């Protein structure tokens with residue numbers, strides 16, 4: 145559905161007992177639940193968001209460069225029964241973006257409830273690639289992969305224990321665009337998949353199989369669009385909120401299954417007795433009926449697969465006769481330059497830590513909504529050094545407002561080290577434009593950032609944005625900070 149056609153977005157509960165929720169797009173008469181939005185770079189969005197939840201909410205367009213007022217980061221949540229107008233222009237590169245709630249203290253529960261929508265942005269370069277791949281309609285898919293706890297065919301409501309608050313909420317089954325056991329028909333030739341990890345906390349090690357055999361694929365792009373050149377791979381990490389764009393040659397195959405392979409997720413932090421109790425939460429009910437949503441005292445082991453466990457994701461059923469071989473992949477697919485740091489930039493150091501009492505912290509400080517951790521100059525080019533402590537977990541760190549580039553990784557151990565096939569200790573996904581980057585335990589990651597904002601009037605004055613962990617239990621557990629662009 146074209147982004148520009150949406151007049152109103154209704155945020156509502158579809159199942160008050162289990163606490164399931166959905167976005168409904170109103171096109172000025174016709175209403176569509178779970179809308180998948182498509183736009184071209186330069187398109188505008190102008191719609192009213194109506195909050196019909198019993199909790200405050202916001203819509204954060206993840207990955208887009210927007211003003212503080214349109215970013216939906218939770219400084220001004222939309223109260224139950226209230227509305228807000230969202231109005232902006234898409235200035236980012238073509239790629240897979242997404243939208244989800246970001247009200248402080250309610251984000252994990254609302255995203256888990258099903259509030260995660262996709263926005264596919266295209267441009268001339270993106271269209272050229274489809275032409276070069278001779279992509280047939282139906283062979284380009286945008287998929288949001290989440291995990292949920294399913295028992296006896298029914299989704300269990302969100303009720304995290306202290307252990308869940310520490311490690312994250314993990315399910316036992318994959319939901320793809322909201323469906324269990326998802327299967328998509330595709331035709332012979334190239335298939336282009338743009339995939340979002342919409343799990344609250346689970347890291348995915350994405351791979352494809354034909355029976356027992358691994359099916360190779362090519363990484364085309366990341367969070368913020370296409371790489372300069374495709375990279376041939378057999379598996380790729382996609383952490384919460386990260387996106388990958390991949391091409392798979394399915395010619396001559398009948399069925400391909402997408403899986404998350406088993407890996408050691410390096411959850412090394414232990415012993416916290418964390419429970420997320422935000423003062424504001426006490427004024428609002430949970431999304432699920434209270435009788436099924438009492439805070440769990442022990443972890444719900446019956447319907448639970450830990451992070452790093454193998455998980456079936458979805459299947460592609462291949463139809464049509466095997467024709468001639470699909471065209472070769474172009475050697476260059478975009479004009480993205482190499483990542484480079486400003487020559488004189490001394491790094492801004494940020495530490496990721498764990499405290500048994502306070503949980504996960506950035507620079508030893510839990511989130512405070514009315515504080516600004518630091519300010520950056522408009523148009524400044526900076527290098528950020530994110531260092532994770534050795535006793536920790538992988539933290540997918542998300543920056544609001546700006547895409548960035550990964551310069552270097554150091555101190556990487558475990559499965560990420562095995563896949564760090566690129567220069568400067570980087571993973572293949574590090575070669576693209578990112579808005580979310582995983583920092584593994586003991587690892588230091590250097591990022592190149594450019595804080596140039598659009599010239600127009602809406603961006604004038606101080607703009608506040610956030611840096612936070614996108615493990616949503618860590619996010620609601622205060623692993624966030626505000627920064628300002630002056």
Ligand SMILES: [Cu+2]
Nearest residue numbers: 539613615618
């Ligand atoms: Cu985290």
